[in-house]
Amino acid sequence: MREFWFYLKNGIIGENPILRLMIGLCSVLAVSVRVDNCLAMGAGVLFVLTCSSLVISLLRNFVPREVRIPIFIVVISTFTTIVDLVMQAYLPSLSRAMGVFIPLIVVNCIIMGRAEAFASRKPPLFALADALGMGIGYTLVITAIGVVREIFGYGELLSVRFLPASFQGMMFMILPPGAFFLIGIYIALLNRFVGRVKQ
Amino acid sequence: MKNIVRIALALALVCLVAAVSLSAVNYLTKGEIEHRKAEELAESLKVVFPAAERFEELPVPPDAPKREGTSILAVYEALAQGQRSGYVFRVSTMGYGGKMVLLVGIGEDGTLKGIQVLEHQETPGLGSNITEESFRSQFVGKSVDDPFEAKKDIQAITGATISTRAVASACRGAIAYFKEVAKKP
Numbered sequence: 001m002r003e004f005w006f007y008l009k010n011g012i013i014g015e016n017p018i019l020r021l022m023i024g025l026c027s028v029l030a031v032s033v034r035v036d037n038c039l040a041m042g043a044g045v046l047f048v049l050t051c052s053s054l055v056i057s058l059l060r061n062f063v064p065r066e067v068r069i070p071i072f073i074v075v076i077s078t079f080t081t082i083v084d085l086v087m088q089a090y091l092p093s094l095s096r097a098m099g100v101f102i103p104l105i106v107v108n109c110i111i112m113g114r115a116e117a118f119a120s121r122k123p124p125l126f127a128l129a130d131a132l133g134m135g136i137g138y139t140l141v142i143t144a145i146g147v148v149r150e151i152f153g154y155g156e157l158l159s160v161r162f163l164p165a166s167f168q169g170m171m172f173m174i175l176p177p178g179a180f181f182l183i184g185i186y187i188a189l190l191n192r193f194v195g196r197v198k199q
Numbered sequence: 200m201k202n203i204v205r206i207a208l209a210l211a212l213v214c215l216v217a218a219v220s221l222s223a224v225n226y227l228t229k230g231e232i233e234h235r236k237a238e239e240l241a242e243s244l245k246v247v248f249p250a251a252e253r254f255e256e257l258p259v260p261p262d263a264p265k266r267e268g269t270s271i272l273a274v275y276e277a278l279a280q281g282q283r284s285g286y287v288f289r290v291s292t293m294g295y296g297g298k299m300v301l302l303v304g305i306g307e308d309g310t311l312k313g314i315q316v317l318e319h320q321e322t323p324g325l326g327s328n329i330t331e332e333s334f335r336s337q338f339v340g341k342s343v344d345d346p347f348e349a350k351k352d353i354q355a356i357t358g359a360t361i362s363t364r365a366v367a368s369a370c371r372g373a374i375a376y377f378k379e380v381a382k383k384p
Contacts, residue, residue: 030322033324034324059213062209063209063213064202064205064206064209066206067206067209067210070210071209071210071213074210074213074214074217075213075217077217078217078220078221081221081224082220082221082224085224085225085228085232086224086228088228088232088235089228089231089232089235090231092235092239096330097327100296100297100320153324171357171358174324174325174358175325175358
């Protein structure tokens with residue numbers, strides 16, 4: 001059980017996918033302009049990551065090495081398609097806002113990376129802990145980026161006016177470089193207050 | 200040789216399970232998705248032509264004019280008190296991120312009644328603002344004889360000129376169809 005918590009925490013802080021491993025940045029740059037998009041993307045990634053890590057870990061002794069990548073992709077894309085269809089059916093407005101980025105969870109390197117590096121080598125319980133940690137870590141960081149981008153880009157928070165109406169909005173924050181800029185600041189803060197990555 | 204068979208079987212088995220579970224989810228959500236789409240279309244028709252009470256779909260002739268990469272997907276006759284008061288066109292065009300589908304409502308008198316974006320793949324936060332009321336409202340009341348050019352008579356969205364142009368070209372496509380075909384008795 002101690003190990004379970006270790007892997008969970010590892011995904012959130014120690015090896016945070018965005019700030020430490022720096023993988024899966026594409027979706028972060030594209031989607032993090034509004035907080036509700038971030039939460040939906042985070043939930044989507046968390047669900048796909050948890051389900052596929054668990055399944056891949058359960059299958060790890062059955063999957064032949066030669067075809068492991070095709071099998072991972074089939075498992076991941078199955079769960080992604082489920083998320084896509086369920087969102088289209090029950091959350092149509094969010095589904096429209098996310099557009100192509102939900103199907104693109106398939107090729108999000110966090111999920112593929114964790115399947116290859118972790119879930120296919122460890123028992124299901126640890127794979128679950130790792131997936132939850134990574135998913136929560138992703139959601140927390142993308143939301144932290146989204147809050148700042150929405151406030152300074154649109155002057156709104158969760159689509160409700162936050163700054164006075166005279167605030168023009170910073171174009172820079174709406175465009176992808178705004179996310180890069182914030183990722184840099186967050187990495188600096190993490191290094192300063194939590195500690196550097198050990199070489 | 201035995202190894203190859205084992206590999207192929209493993210992959211086939213995983214694919215089979217995936218296919219079965221996807222069909223199950225598709226079966227469960229298909230009705231809901233179609234229902235939502237139909238509801239959305241009915242609502243959108245109302246938005247682009249508030250004065251109409253009823254809409255009737257008209258057949259689109261296969262030789263419908265195509266302009267600047269836009270094509271007419273469907274035409275709806277807008278009826279008010281049993282009389283035709285205009286048309287709603289379902290137009291597809293190319294945006295920045297891919298295909299875009301819009302509804303354009305044009306009254307008999309030659310004014311735009313409204314536009315609505317049904318499908319798009321524009322950048323979230325930039326091009327996706329074409330769906331905002333503040334952008335769409337500028338099209339209401341424009342005449343079919345207006346030029347419909349971004350940065351001239353159409354206010355472009357900052358950072359999304361191509362998306363703006365795509366919407367304007369969809370309007371021009373609908374207007375061309377309106378003038379050439381729909382006006383014939």
